[in-house]
Amino acid sequence: MDQFGTFEVFVQPKEGKPFQHEGIVHAPNLEMAYVLAKETFTRRFTCFSLCVAETRNVFVSPVSEGQVSAYDLLTTVQATGKPLTSFEIFHLPKRGKQHVHAGTVQAEDAQHAMCVAKQTVGAGKMTYNVWAIATTAIRFTRPEDGDFWSTLPEKKFRDAADYKGGDKLKKFLEKNTVTS
């Protein structure tokens, strides 16, 4: 198949705000997925940072119909003593919306991460769906990517506000009213 891999893209609109799922890109590897994500999802709107992860590395919970939280549909697994690693947890707070970053947990694997998240970042929260991604599988924005992001403010020609034809039109209409 002449088709690259699939990567999920998450955008952090402002510093301190959570990452939100924005869509996907296709790319041959994680680094190129990051570059394509920047072009596709932040070409016209500024954001603080973004991150990408390959779709097959996203562990997905069952989807809730709304009566119970998606966490309640999980099969509980217990820790077996394996070393813990870091997982990023994303919640779907409402149907029709995007997954939003809820927090980071330490767990043995993705399924265990969801069980840990149920007791921590997900405790008492209604969520329709949960995603867990190993932190090491995610390409985050790095401090050295700064220059990569700083091009938008000088591109005013991409902004509707840069096209003011009102005065020209007004003069034209006034002149035509006087003439007619």
Next chain:
Amino acid sequence: MYGGGNTFEGVKLDSVAQEDPIQLAAFEARIERGEKIEPADWMPQLYRKQLIRMIEQHAHSEIIGALPEGTWITRAPGFKRKLALMAKVQDEVGHAQLLYSAAETLGKSREQMIDDLINGKSKYSNIFNYPAFTWADSCFISWLVDAGAIVNQLANAKGSYGPYCRALERICAEESFHLKYGHHCVVYLATGTVTQRRMFQEALNRWWAPMMHFFGPADKISVHTEILMKWKVKMGTNDDMRNQFLDMYVPKIWELGFTIPDSNLKKNNETGRWEYTEPDWEEFKRVINGDGPCNKERLAVRRTAEERGRWVRQALKSPEAEYVMPLA
């Protein structure tokens, strides 16, 4: 930008009758409540098929639609217009990326969609099968074709399929620059020299018929799509969308002192509907079936791009990443 008309073929209701009635009732109740349908939800085969068809056509229209304007980047009058047009064309291709992704969530790969486009199996908006002879043609597209697209896209953004609605919200936000830029270009032509005004008037005369075709065949002759409207796949009839466009933009065209090449065009204040000479639907069918002035050229450009890019894709392809269906 894209055209919203004629995206549906005759609906065979037999396939709906074969669906599980309990699942179907729950699906319809969800739409009735105003909830979105997501990729992992159960959905009727007809819903999936028609959505793929519609979103795919929309995506194709974005990349094919970039071609007539794209040819004007190097010839646009001045550096500022070149920058703006380049940004607009880049946006259109970006919109195609978003839309292909939304269609992929329904189970059709991007590669299949591109293959179907260049093999002539899938359609795209008919209006892009006409040539942009002058700079004024490019301005007509930027202002009025995009305006028509916005009418359709704003309606479809209220539809039932989550990934398509979310893509459209992003696209509509980006389209505001296109519309303002297009209007700005036309205002400059309208308030310019006699030659500039004549250029735009001639472009308007050339593009009016394709613009009326843009929203698809008249309701009285188009296929019945009641079930697609019930499922919020199609959000308005072709005539409703056309009427909304005329309502919003005919006064703006007249305000600039241009004439519209249809002596029957007027608003009936009693019905609130525009009356016009019936568009030539035979020409519409002829062009959409491949016999328009630019059909062959448009597909040839895409085919060449696909062929020339093949070695790059093959060189970059690695087992590191695997194609799978997007999640949302």
